[in-house]
Amino acid sequence: MEKYLDIISDDELVSSIKTLISTPSPTGYTKEAEAFLLEYAKKYSIDARKTEKGAVIYNFGSDNAKKGSCFAAHIDTLGLMVRSVNGNSVKFVPINGIPPIYAVGDYCTIMAYDGNRYRGTILPDNPSVHVNKDIRDVPLKYDKFHIRVDYRFSEDEPAKKKIFPGDFIFLDPKFDFIEGFVKTRFLDDKASAGLFLVIAKKLKEAEKKGQLKLKKNIYFYFNITEETGQGISSLPDVDNLYIVDMGVVGDEINGDEFSVSLCPMDSSGPYNYDLTRELETLCIENKLDYKKDIFPYYGSDGSAVLRACKDIKVALFGVGVNASHGYERAHIDGLKNTYNLLKSVILKECIE
Incomplete structure (x- = not known):
């Protein structure tokens, strides 16, 4: 099964991210990005639905699966x-x-x-x-x-x-890809959403070939209200929520653009210890470049879920992004490390 989820080329990731970034979606006006996500799902026969609020959810389900795991990114921007x-x-x-x-x-x-x-x-x-x-x-x-x-x-x-x-x-996003660096506005968080598109397409291809055997349902949640702190509404029936959002790069921070960042705690408090520890174990086992950091001036969709007192475990990881909320930059190596951690979680937790 693992081979079906492998990255074919750098362009596979970059082009997916570029397409999303080229679609304007400031918080409050995300309808064009929502339409794109639904059309993408239709093109590749991915089961998808839109919430009343406007979030888009991709679903990979099985009659034998009990609970599910949700992977969430946000497509709303500044x-x-x-x-x-x-x-x-x-x-x-x-x-x-x-x-x-x-x-x-x-x-x-x-x-x-x-x-x-x-x-x-x-x-x-x-x-x-x-x-x-x-x-x-x-x-x-x-x-x-x-x-x-x-x-x-x-x-x-x-x-x-x-x-x-x-x-x-x-x-204007000013997208550019040069010397392995992706520099553009809105990598927060369309970089993560772009990775979701790639892996969702690959999961569907494996399903069509009869190779996808699930022990847990898989959900990819594209939220539209993260930047205003409203968070995720109407979660599917899941026990684990993985927020995939940008990692911080800056002074007194370990994170960089070449690694996947793991966040044990942000301004809302600690994330789930066991899930965060499992993420680190997967990074070590799969020889992924990773950094762990506290994000002191940061909140995520996971923060909102925890404040809502949901009975759910939450963890946070994502590619390191330089100059957040400005002229942002990440590196293809960091994107691949993030994609491969996402893939590793799915393989271990959701697939037989």
Whole structure:
């Protein structure tokens, strides 16, 4: 069975992640990504459903299986929203935790209520150096910035009749794959979701060949409300929940872009000891590069599940991501280590 889940090429992982990242899905507007996931499931005959809230769940079940194991990633991302329109100036607010320093200067797309999409650039107010002697001292605060829209408005057709408060703004992801590095916005957490797509497709191929014999049901849960802390709703009947979300890279942290990160504890408290220990054992047995870290300023869908007092065991792991919530970067080696840990958990826990 293991051979069916092996990675064929680096491009297999990278292209899956790129496709997801190219589909805009800031928290609150994830319908395009939801539609993509459902269409992907249909294409490969994967059993899938969408919750009322909008999360998508892939299911691999067996009549003989009792409980199940759930693997969860989130497809909602950071973004912006129109706050006000004054003349040709569009003011905005952040959706979730994107620092202003990671937004200023970026190209973006405003999705207007009527369905039209307007390109633009995020700039400080009065942005020209040649007329604004204080431009170098502009504080990094969202109320000091606006979007310059690439559209020729007029008195008869002003911006305020085209763009309205509440319109979503998509930041350009700037995807690039160079020297083994994947650098782009939204690796948090579309890197993990992309890995789910690859392994779900492989599981289905094995099932079609009669090679998939399950002792536990397998669920891949694509959540849409992680960045706002709402977490997962309507979990399937499972006893173990594995959150696959980005690992932290930074000062006083062991994690790096080449490894899979295991998180025994984040800001919500410790995750399940036995599951975390089993993840580490699988890393050692399969010679995977891994790091263990406490994530002090981090919360996950697992945090929300634990706060809801669910009777379920939860663990957290994921690829190390540099510059989180900004111009993020991971490495293909870290992605492969994460994929192989995911594969190892499924093989040991769910497959006969």
